[in-house]
Amino acid sequence: MNRRFTGWILILAILIVLPLQAYAATPQETVEAGVNKVLKTLSDPAFKTKPKDQKITAISTEIESVFDFEELSKRTLGREWKNFSAEQQTEFVKLFKELLQGVYADRLLAYSDQKVIYDKEIMIKEGQAEVQSYLQTSDGTKIPLFYRMTDKSGSWKVYDMVIEGVSMVKNYRTQFREILSNGSADKLLEILREKTKKS
Amino acid sequence: MRIDPVRKALYVVAVAALLGVFCSPAAAGEIRNEPIELPGLLLAQQSRESANDQLATPRFELLAQAAQAKEDEDDKKDEDADDDDEYADDDVKLISDPLIKVNNDFYILNDRLYFWVLKPVARGYGFIIPQELRAAVRNVFYNIRFPVRFINCLLQGKGQKASYEFGRFFINTTAGFLGIANVAAKYPHLQPSKEDLGQTFAVWGIGYGPYLMLPFFGPSSVRDGLGLVGDTFLDPLFWLSPDTRTSIEIRAGETVNDTSLRIGEYEALKAAALDPYVMIRNAWVQNRNKLIAE
Numbered sequence: 133m134n135r136r137f138t139g140w141i142l143i144l145a146i147l148i149v150l151p152l153q154a155y156a157a158t159p160q161e162t163v164e165a166g167v168n169k170v171l172k173t174l175s176d177p178a179f180k181t182k183p184k185d186q187k188i189t190a191i192s193t194e195i196e197s198v199f200d201f202e203e204l205s206k207r208t209l210g211r212e213w214k215n216f217s218a219e220q221q222t223e224f225v226k227l228f229k230e231l232l233q234g235v236y237a238d239r240l241l242a243y244s245d246q247k248v249i250y251d252k253e254i255m256i257k258e259g260q261a262e263v264q265s266y267l268q269t270s271d272g273t274k275i276p277l278f279y280r281m282t283d284k285s286g287s288w289k290v291y292d293m294v295i296e297g298v299s300m301v302k303n304y305r306t307q308f309r310e311i312l313s314n315g316s317a318d319k320l321l322e323i324l325r326e327k328t329k330k331s
Numbered sequence: 332m333r334i335d336p337v338r339k340a341l342y343v344v345a346v347a348a349l350l351g352v353f354c355s356p357a358a359a360g361e362i363r364n365e366p367i368e369l370p371g372l373l374l375a376q377q378s379r380e381s382a383n384d385q386l387a388t389p390r391f392e393l394l395a396q397a398a399q400a401k402e403d404e405d406d407k408k409d410e411d412a413d414d415d416d417e418y419a420d421d422d423v424k425l426i427s428d429p430l431i432k433v434n435n436d437f438y439i440l441n442d443r444l445y446f447w448v449l450k451p452v453a454r455g456y457g458f459i460i461p462q463e464l465r466a467a468v469r470n471v472f473y474n475i476r477f478p479v480r481f482i483n484c485l486l487q488g489k490g491q492k493a494s495y496e497f498g499r500f501f502i503n504t505t506a507g508f509l510g511i512a513n514v515a516a517k518y519p520h521l522q523p524s525k526e527d528l529g530q531t532f533a534v535w536g537i538g539y540g541p542y543l544m545l546p547f548f549g550p551s552s553v554r555d556g557l558g559l560v561g562d563t564f565l566d567p568l569f570w571l572s573p574d575t576r577t578s579i580e581i582r583a584g585e586t587v588n589d590t591s592l593r594i595g596e597y598e599a600l601k602a603a604a605l606d607p608y609v610m611i612r613n614a615w616v617q618n619r620n621k622l623i624a625e
Contacts, residue, residue, distance in 0.1 A: 235603040242595060271466050272516020297621025298614045306425075306613040307606045323605055 159261040159281045160253040162288040166198035167248055167265075170240060184241070191240055192233035200289035201229040203282055207291060208304045212312055220317050227324040228304075234328070249274070259283050262294075425616045426542045426552060434544035438608050441549060445597060449590050457591035467511045468588045474503050474510025479565045483526035487534045495523045524625045528565075529558030533623040542612055550615035 157165065170191060173179055179187065205225045206213050216224060251264040261281045266274040280292035280299075292301040311320050428434065457465065477500040484493035499515040499522075507514040515521040532554050533539075540553030551559065563569050572578040604610035 231603070235599070238602070239599055242599070271470070272513050272522075274522060296618050298617040302617060303610060303613050304605075307604065307609045310606055310609050327605060 157288060158253065159279075159288045160250060160263045162198065162281070163263045163265070163279050163290070164250060166194070166290075170194050171248075174240065187241060188234060188237040191237040195233055195236055196229070198290055199229075199232075200282060200285050200291050201225055201232075203284055203289070203291040204228070204232075204301065208301045209308060210305055212308070212317075216317050220321060223321055224317075224324070227321065227328055230328040231324065232300075246270075246275075256280070261288065425613065425620075426539050428542040428612065430541055430543065434542060435608055437544040437546045438611070440546055441544070442607075444547070449587065450594060453587050453590040453594060456587050457594070460591075462592070465588055465591055468585075469592060470503070470507070470513050471510045472585050472588075474500060474507070475567055478567060479528075479562050480523070480526045482565050483528060483531045483562075484523075486528075486531045487526065489526075492523050492526070495521055496526075499523065524622060526622075527555075527558055528561040529555030529619075530623050532558055539616070539619075542616075550611055555619070 173190060173194060179190065182190070202225050205221075205228050208228070209216065209224070213221065246267040246269055249266045249268055251266060254262045254264065256262055259282060263279040263281060265277050265279070267277055268274050276294075276296055278294040279290045280294065280301075281288045282291050283289075292299055294300070308320060311323060477496065481493055481496045481500070484490075484496055498518075502515045502518075502521065503510045503513060506512075529552075537554050539555070543551045543553060543556050545551050545556060545559075548556075548559065568581055569578055572581060600610065600614075601607045
């Protein structure tokens, strides 16, 4: 293939990609779209009549599109991530995802009258952002709920949620460290398997 | 049984002194966050230096390429270390927990108290009393404790926040009729975060001290436990109640009322945790750090 031809392809490719990038959703737009989708599902009359496990599955799928569970798992394990074999890592991501989806779907089902307010988005650094939102209850109390996001996967995805100053990733990390300091990666996976089976 | 305020004060001072025994400067200094040098980062820097040494004498292109590859790898290591940096404050050691055995026993006690006593009582209470009324009761309690927050704002030198606290108290006491309605909720700046003596101590540079799981009161630390005792004196309800028993009864009633509005929260947190004790300890410290920083 001659050089000039390659050049033209390159220019064409850039021309196609440029507008796409300009229209890529911002972190806040991504969160808003995800949250609105979940809220819409929750208020759907057909959804309300479904059995609970089907509800959880439906919401879990919606949560999955907004979260980067691999990044989330990596960060939660931190340095320990490298001590896991490839298979262990894959299983860990899968189990941790299941656990969190179950937990949050359950919480969302209990969600009642809160209003979601989007305050602002902050760029932490290149490729990392924080979307600051608040849940407002009927009596006016505002609960800060911040989403930490990364664009490593090509679009903005959530890798951590910080509720009232409590980072979910950090919180699970201390729990995992505690287990890993007394046991192996297998032990941790076993506990996770047991936990996801129950919920 | 009537206890005069002086004896009541003496009693509280005695408890404070007991807590103070644990709060030796050494214990308080232990958890001050020392900057932790990331071994990974250090390693990456060292190997980068050696890579630069190799670059300084580029005799073979191959060697230079190898050095470049190494440098790329080091860049990646740095990147990883940078990513870790966001969470570098070794959260496992956010607070020291030398009393873990006792704390764990108290955690189990609190857990059982919740499921066996508090939750059933709060459920029954919530069944009889409508939610609006329970929310009103909570608001009144919050409003009446205004001096605790106001004085602690002043002790921390947060004049602006103190004025917002006062504004909130004034509006809710008048327009909100003794705090029943949170009228001030309409004004975003009149939502100051809670302040207490534990936070004041923190602002003054005192560390957490060992972690404490207090029976009935839940997670705390030596510093914040002492703060809790001190705050009692700033609490109008303490001075308004004729004796200790009434004061405890009011507290119990308030706890039942609050719990009735939050049933399900603890259950969800516990269900999500692999180690509820560690989860609560860490969540408490993270939340506390945020409150202190505000």
